[in-house]
Amino acid sequence: MDKEHMCSFEERTHGLQLFGSPRLPVPLSRSVASSIQTNVTFEGPTVVHFRLQTPLGVLRQVKTILPVEPFKQYVEARWYAERSVPRAVAVALGIIGGRALEQDREVWENKIYHKKPVLMSGDGPFLDFMRWYGQFYSTSSRNFGYDW
Template structure:
């Protein structure tokens, strides 16, 4: 049994319950500077969750993050992305996410060596 809670743009709680016990993954994404984030995962389990199960869950989480890094490093923003019907949650997620930004929010602008903005 899984329940996921997105708490703002940088905190996710994944609550789980299974035959080995229950617990929660807490993921924090902290911006350090433009294009530099620190991602941490913590696992909190009940005393009935065997240590080897917790370590195994964290290992599989690390493998998944490692696979995602290539995607994150090559992502680009598209104001109107082409989405499949099955991707309707992406649009809903983007609308929800806009509440954390205003017109006064800092924006990243990259400058080429000749002074032109990208």
């Protein structure tokens, strides 16, 4: 993006699995996922916009992250869907998004900064994202090991 405070990228889902197990794929989810294009835009570290382009229409999620005290955040996610998207589909995606947020909780509560994280194929431009995100840390963050 041409704005310093924003970062944007595209994501692709390769299918859904029950309980996160590769042995329990959700029927037809692989073909459905291939028809969905997801764009994610970060406006600084506290506002995230998701845009899902589907054959049924566009769905959007706006997620806000509000620090309320050291090491504690209030996260809120709101979903919006075009009228062409069946309500049941919008509700299902909202539930899936909510569960994904809960799965991420364990990562957030236990994350440790690694200057050179172990990445896998498909992780995307993570190091570029880390450098971009680093502009929002204060100079005192270096005291906690964040060297951007």
